[in-house]
Amino acid sequence: MFNLLKRLVSKKNSTKEKGELLGSDIQRNLDRIKEIFINANDIVIRAFRVGSYRKIKASIVFIDGLVDTGALNEHIIKPLVSDIRLTQPNLWLTNKQIFRLAKEQVLSVGNLQEVESLEDVVSRILSGNIVLFLDGIPTAFTSSLQGWEARGIEEPETEAVVRGPREGFTETLRTNTAQLRRKIKSPNLKFEIIKVGRETQTDVCVTYIKGIANDKVVEEVRRRIKSIDTDSILESGYIEQFIEDGPFSIFPTVGNSEKPDVVGGKLLEGRVGIITDGTPFVLTVPFLFIEAFQVSEDYYSRPYYSTLVRWFRFIAFFFSIFSPSIYVALTTFHQEMIPTPLLVTMAASKEGTPFPALVEAIVMGVIFEILREAGVRLPRPVGQAVSIVGAMVIGEAAVSAGLIGAPMVIVIAITAISSFVVPVISDAGAVMRLFLVIMSGFLGQFGLMLGVTGILTHMVSLRSFGAPYLSPVAPTTISDLKDLFIRAPWWAMTTRPRVIGWKDPIRQGFRLMPEPPDDDEND
Amino acid sequence: MLEDGKITCRQIIYLIFLSRIIITFTYLPISDTPPRNQDVWISELLSFPVHMLLVLPVYILSQRFKGCSIIQASEIIFGKIGKIIGAMYTWFFLHMTAIVLRQFGEFLSSVPYPETPIIVFISSITLFAAFALRNGLEVISRVGEIVTPIVIGSIVLVVALVAKDMDLKVLKPVLEGGFIPVLYGGFIVATRTTEILFISMLLPYLNRRKLAKRVILVSFILLTILAPIITISVLATFGVQQTLNRTFPFFSTIRIISVANFLERIDALHLGIWVLGVFVKVAIYYYLTVLGAAQVLNLKDYRSIIIPIGTIIISLSILIADSQLQLREFISYKYSLWYALFFILALPLFMLIVSALRGKGMDLK
Amino acid sequence: MKRWLALVLIVMVTMTTCGCWSRRELDTLGVVMGMGIDRAKEDGKISLTIQILKPAEAKKGTTGEGVWTITSSGYTVFDAFRNATMQSERELFLSHNKVIVIGEELARAGIAPLVDFLDRAHEPRRLSYFVIAKGEAKDIILAEHEQESIPAKAIENMIKLYGDTSMAASVNLHEFLKMLASKTTDPIASRIELIGAEGMEREEDSQKRLRLTGAAAFLSDKLVGWLNRSETRGFNWIVGKVKSGIIVVKSPIDESQYVSIEIIRASSKIIPEIQDGKVSVTVKINQEGNFKEQMSNVNLTQPELFSSLERRQAEVIRNEIDAVLQKAQKEWGADIFGFGEAVRREFPKVWKGLEERWHDEFQNVEVRVQVDAKLRRTGVISTPAKSR
Known part of the structure; x- marks a missing residue:
């Protein structure tokens, strides 16, 4: 992997037009660097001499805090200062010879590269590499001895699972690629680094499996990322908004995950991942609507339960989008739909409440969203208290004060709970919910269905990197229904999703169903 | 090309099927036609061979002029005069859109929302259809792909739920009025299927052109299976006399549903399905109008005329009839039979003969 | 994009300004639970007795107090209905109607004119039970019930229980209309009547109890006679x-x-x-x-x-x-x-x-x-x- 990376980088170096080149005079080079890093007091320039008989000046430049100083001392400075004398004690060495000696015999680090331009040197220093200058040589060594304080690998909170790997991505790009590499040990797994952001110079890594991912999609991802011209990328959300297909849409067309197994699974289906340095959220494209309902644990549990749970997710999604609008439509337009005993109860609790059902629904919806936001932002223990107490007090008090009918509170509670079941599209859900409530408040079921047709039309017109958003429902792909309304057992999942993995559609052999051994021969 | 989208075999089948069945979902036009007794469902079965015959001219024409809609073909055959035929077809689609919209609005204004002016329904659904049109044929057909299984599913559900109220004895005696009226009924059913013209307009956009035959067969087989199911369920629930005097027979059937004293009065469900289905039907007819107009006028892009044509459609659907009665009179078989036959059969046949005589035919592939 | 936004805005505005025609909140509805149709005292008029739900009381479940009753008259059924709204502070809503009771006198004169409204209008349901009262329909609607807070519901439940004896006809509007529409079959409907004083402890209760007592038979659309209980089982x-x-x-x-x-x-x-x-x-x-x-x-x-x-x-x-x-x-x-x-x-x-x-x-x-x-x-x- 490192070789690959090195090749990629060196290729980039050779092809790219360079700015100012390094000179042979070490002092001049160091002066330039000091000039660039003026007032940046975290820069360290360590000067020393190298050589056995004839000593030449050398300097190591790095940023304090980004470099593993122990390794630096052990593998760079100590060999250069002392070991070089042991290997060639009595020779008169020229600068060039020392340079080659250092490169080939002395420096005991894995990734050692040579850079020639000042721009490269600066960017290496900034990304936590050390740069070693030798006097008289217009080339500098660089080695990535990054060793900053980083968060360890933890279980991500957003995607907790009962069964499945508990590791999550971290903020460090290299750790993340390593985690993916550990999952997929194939030379076809590619990582391509693109630097984005004029000021932040963020490493963005496009990852895919060659031969499975659609080359056109990979190329399109590269093109879109490269065309981002911004000063900063602080989180993958920046990239998402720069590359998504439906910038005005309420639906996400780029997926994200914090878990290596999820991203690995998606890569294996033919998707392309985008890892951004500095955030544990890895983007995946193309993103289909159905992915919001496919949770990694579905694939680890046995199929019946997974299918059942997936259906509950669909139902919960339905509730979270439709229950307030259906309630409004039923109570203000289609009272005949309500079973008579229920009508009696509902009408009784409606007696004396001042607001129309539509207003009730909107107000309660807004209050719920505020409570949720408050619960998320406050420190965790306080947040929970706020949300629970808030909901109970407001719900209970509003009902007993006769401001709002009790059924409305139940409806909002159902909506709220259901909206947490499918978190990926809960933000789109909130917008849809409001839209549909308003539509059904004006024209009842007709308005509601009109709103649904509008949303449907919008959804089928969406594409994510060429893949129709509602695939495999529309356009229908029969073979992909195995992972839609049901989750087929693994031995039956013979093909990859057609709109994504069509390049190499066969995932595994047929007839993999486990069977008891054939006993005929023993008889 | 005016339209870059491609549609699949399944999508075009669904469009034809849905567009035909959704009217039956509320109006049951068969109750107006001979034989006017319990044999109407046989008429619907018999309509299948008639459908096949009626499709022939359109199908042969589209095979002869591959990659051309019937409007473009007419221009190739007749030159400038062909534009008149193209304009006639555009008018036909326009008129059909207006009729569908009016039927839709009439239902909404007579049952669930008697106080609301009909123009609200007509214009709002036209607007949403225009939104779909802006996104092209692919989007309309994909919406159709989602809606059709829902429609089929709800038909099956409704039939299963009213099964206990059905009395299949009403279907006897079979062929009470003799065979001729039943056959005539089958003929009328088939001529109502103006969706035959979809084939002439949409085949150029089929992604696998070879499957054209399958499209025709499967869509009409589907229709021939489901339409009698609806008719029989209505007949068996209401008896012959009551079926014939219903304005909205299948809707009335849904109102009869009562399961365990809880699942009653589910007409809003019917309303929902009806809105979804009619939306697709309006969208596709509206689309054909716009596409036809663009082809006649040789436009590069049809998006600019979506709104103007939509306005025309809305006003036409209001002006088309003063009352529900007038509308019903017009779309009853006495008039619409000849009107539709002219466009489905007479004109394509005429074009076919002329093109054969002039020896014109081409393959744009 | 801007044009489409404008269009959406127009739709929203039209909907907010002129939508809501058919909108009715639950607390503006007078839910009709049962209705009785009789011949009015005035000549040629129809008298209508309707039972309207009082939700709060009905929820409490106090016996027989979940409803109140209006009597009105008009030349047609619908006319009588609309006249009834003048005595009601809420809009009458027919979809939850449980029973339709027709008085004997009116049934003998011919029932077809009465049911046209019930079949044609979109609110009434064909699943309401269709009952002929021996005597006046109004008395049936006003009868008292020990257990059920909504009297119409009580009548409905009585008819639903016909199967325990099979000695009463259970006919809803749908079935009745089907029979009525048939060229040869004559319709039949449930028969209900007030029962007399015997067996009642308190005097005031005696006149107000209901009992299903068989069926009412029609010839064409006119009531011709009653079937008693065992005859009804014969039927x-x-x-x-x-x-x-x-x-x-x-x-x-x-x-x-x-x-x-x-x-x-x-x-x-x-x-x-x-x-x-x-x-x-x-x-x-x-x-x-x-x-x-x-x-x-x-x-x-x-x-x-x-x-x-x-x-x-x-x-x-x-x-x-x-x-x-x-x-x-x-x-x-x-x-x-x-x-x-x-x-x-x-x-x-x-x-x-x-x-x-x-x-x-x-x-x-x-x-x-x-x-x-x-x-x-x-x-x-x-x-x-x-x-x-």
């Missing part, structure tokens, strides 16, 4: 609507003692025949019963006694059928059984000549009754506790 046997019920027969050993047999299932078949231009109908009844009670102290659970019980059981059924046939066919000439339809289905060619004069022909139709009655199980004991 139910023929049309196959017997669900359950008790057949009481005399014990084969001791004629002074009774045995009750519970009907488990029953079905019927109407087979029309035509011989020499003469129509005859065979009614085949298949019935299964369980031996449920005996009042004598002998052991009746012996095969030969069982078959004797079966014969007696069949005899009871046959008597009930004969009674209703006597009344409907010979006395009124009302084809409430649908024999005409059956003949039409079997012999469509002959029927063409028969259709016009069916009602005359019907009275001469020979009806053969074949009853196949079975006794299946003895219950959880065989001999009575105190047996000889």
Whole structure:
């Protein structure tokens, strides 16, 4: 992997037009660097001499805090200062010879590269590499001895699972690629680094499996990322908004995950991942609507339960989008739909409440969203208290004060709970919910269905990197229904999703169903 | 090309099927036609061979002029005069859109929302259809792909739920009025299927052109299976006399549903399905109008005329009839039979003969 | 994009400014639970009594207080309805109507004009029960009930329970209209009446209790007469609507003692025949019963006694059928059984000549009754506790 990376980088170096080149005079080079890093007091320039008989000046430049100083001392400075004398004690060495000696015999680090331009040197220093200058040589060594304080690998909170790997991505790009590499040990797994952001110079890594991912999609991802011209990328959300297909849409067309197994699974289906340095959220494209309902644990549990749970997710999604609008439509337009005993109860609790059902629904919806936001932002223990107490007090008090009918509170509670079941599209859900409530408040079921047709039309017109958003429902792909309304057992999942993995559609052999051994021969 | 989208075999089948069945979902036009007794469902079965015959001219024409809609073909055959035929077809689609919209609005204004002016329904659904049109044929057909299984599913559900109220004895005696009226009924059913013209307009956009035959067969087989199911369920629930005097027979059937004293009065469900289905039907007819107009006028892009044509459609659907009665009179078989036959059969046949005589035919592939 | 935004805005504005025509909040609705239609005192007018839900009271469940009642009159049913709204502070809403009660006097004058509104308007439901009151419909609507807080609901539940005896007709508007629309079948409806003072402890209760007492038979759309309870079961046997019920027969050993047999299932078949231009109908009844009670102290659970019980059981059924046939066919000439339809289905060619004069022909139709009655199980004991 490192070789690959090195090749990629060196290729980039050779092809790219360079700015100012390094000179042979070490002092001049160091002066330039000091000039660039003026007032940046975290820069360290360590000067020393190298050589056995004839000593030449050398300097190591790095940023304090980004470099593993122990390794630096052990593998760079100590060999250069002392070991070089042991290997060639009595020779008169020229600068060039020392340079080659250092490169080939002395420096005991894995990734050692040579850079020639000042721009490269600066960017290496900034990304936590050390740069070693030798006097008289217009080339500098660089080695990535990054060793900053980083968060360890933890279980991500957003995607907790009962069964499945508990590791999550971290903020460090290299750790993340390593985690993916550990999952997929194939030379076809590619990582391509693109630097984005004029000021932040963020490493963005496009990852895919060659031969499975659609080359056109990979190329399109590269093109879109490269065309981002911004000063900063602080989180993958920046990239998402720069590359998504439906910038005005309420639906996400780029997926994200914090878990290596999820991203690995998606890569294996033919998707392309985008890892951004500095955030544990890895983007995946193309993103289909159905992915919001496919949770990694579905694939680890046995199929019946997974299918059942997936259906509950669909139902919960339905509730979270439709229950307030259906309630409004039923109570203000289609009272005949309500079973008579229920009508009696509902009408009784409606007696004396001042607001129309539509207003009730909107107000309660807004209050719920505020409570949720408050619960998320406050420190965790306080947040929970706020949300629970808030909901109970407001719900209970509003009902007993006769401001709002009790059924409305139940409806909002159902909506709220259901909206947490499918978190990926809960933000789109909130917008849809409001839209549909308003539509059904004006024209009842007709308005509601009109709103649904509008949303449907919008959804089928969406594409994510060429893949129709509602695939495999529309356009229908029969073979992909195995992972839609049901989750087929693994031995039956013979093909990859057609709109994504069509390049190499066969995932595994047929007839993999486990069977008891054939006993005929023993008889 | 005016339209870059491609549609699949399944999508075009669904469009034809849905567009035909959704009217039956509320109006049951068969109750107006001979034989006017319990044999109407046989008429619907018999309509299948008639459908096949009626499709022939359109199908042969589209095979002869591959990659051309019937409007473009007419221009190739007749030159400038062909534009008149193209304009006639555009008018036909326009008129059909207006009729569908009016039927839709009439239902909404007579049952669930008697106080609301009909123009609200007509214009709002036209607007949403225009939104779909802006996104092209692919989007309309994909919406159709989602809606059709829902429609089929709800038909099956409704039939299963009213099964206990059905009395299949009403279907006897079979062929009470003799065979001729039943056959005539089958003929009328088939001529109502103006969706035959979809084939002439949409085949150029089929992604696998070879499957054209399958499209025709499967869509009409589907229709021939489901339409009698609806008719029989209505007949068996209401008896012959009551079926014939219903304005909205299948809707009335849904109102009869009562399961365990809880699942009653589910007409809003019917309303929902009806809105979804009619939306697709309006969208596709509206689309054909716009596409036809663009082809006649040789436009590069049809998006600019979506709104103007939509306005025309809305006003036409209001002006088309003063009352529900007038509308019903017009779309009853006495008039619409000849009107539709002219466009489905007479004109394509005429074009076919002329093109054969002039020896014109081409393959744009 | 801007244009589309503008369009969406226009739609939103039009919807907010002129939408909401059909909007009604729940607390503006007067939910009609039951209605009674009578002839008004004034000439040619219809008097309508409607029972309106009071949700808060109904939820509390206080007996009979969940509703209040309005009486109004008008030239048509709908007219009377709209006149009723002038006494109601809420808009009347018909979709949850449970029962429609028609007064006897009006039913005798012809019922077809009354039901047109109920069939044509979109609010009323065809699932409401259709009941003919012996006497005035208003009294039925105003009757009191011990348990149910909504009287119309009580009537509905009474009709739903008809299957326990099968001695009442259970007809909803849908079925009634189907029979009414038929060219030959005459309709039938439930019959309900106030019962008298006997058995009531308090004086004021005595006049206000309801009881289902069989069925009301029509000729065309006019009420011709009443069927009592056993005649109604006779009717139910023929049309196959017997669900359950008790057949009481005399014990084969001791004629002074009774045995009750519970009907488990029953079905019927109407087979029309035509011989020499003469129509005859065979009614085949298949019935299964369980031996449920005996009042004598002998052991009746012996095969030969069982078959004797079966014969007696069949005899009871046959008597009930004969009674209703006597009344409907010979006395009124009302084809409430649908024999005409059956003949039409079997012999469509002959029927063409028969259709016009069916009602005359019907009275001469020979009806053969074949009853196949079975006794299946003895219950959880065989001999009575105190047996000889």
